[in-house]
Amino acid sequence: MTGFFDRSHCDRACKDYTYQVLVLAPWVLRQRGLLPDDQLFFAEAGCGCSPACHGHKVFGQFLKSGESTQFQREDFLGVLKAKYLPHWTVSRIADIEKQDNILIIA
Numbered sequence: 001m002t003g004f005f006d007r008s009h010c011d012r013a014c015k016d017y018t019y020q021v022l023v024l025a026p027w028v029l030r031q032r033g034l035l036p037d038d039q040l041f042f043a044e045a046g047c048g049c050s051p052a053c054h055g056h057k058v059f060g061q062f063l064k065s066g067e068s069t070q071f072q073r074e075d076f077l078g079v080l081k082a083k084y085l086p087h088w089t090v091s092r093i094a095d096i097e098k099q100d101n102i103l104i105i106a
Contacts, residue, residue: 004036010078017049023077037064042096048073063092
């Protein structure tokens with residue numbers, strides 16, 4: 001993939017970010033000098049995962065590097081549609097499922 005993911009790659013109906021692959025906004029990545037594959041972030045917890053909560057923090061990890069960090073809910077474009085999920089992420093998501101003892105249904 002040469003260009004960044006945008007809102008057209010996101011599922012507008014999905015509002016809860018918990019255990020979802022999120023797309024970080026390109027302007028957030030550029031501040032860190034990252035590339036399109038680095039936009040993919042697996043959300044694990046935080047009040048920012050739910051639009052009904054008052055908090056904004058989303059805790060999780062980059063799929064590419066496994067680096068754990070946090071962002072604000074506003075830093076994301078949304079939940080990536082399954083059809084745009086790169087093939088290399090499948091094993092990474094499976095590893096997270098095992099590590100966190102969760103079941104992710106795509």
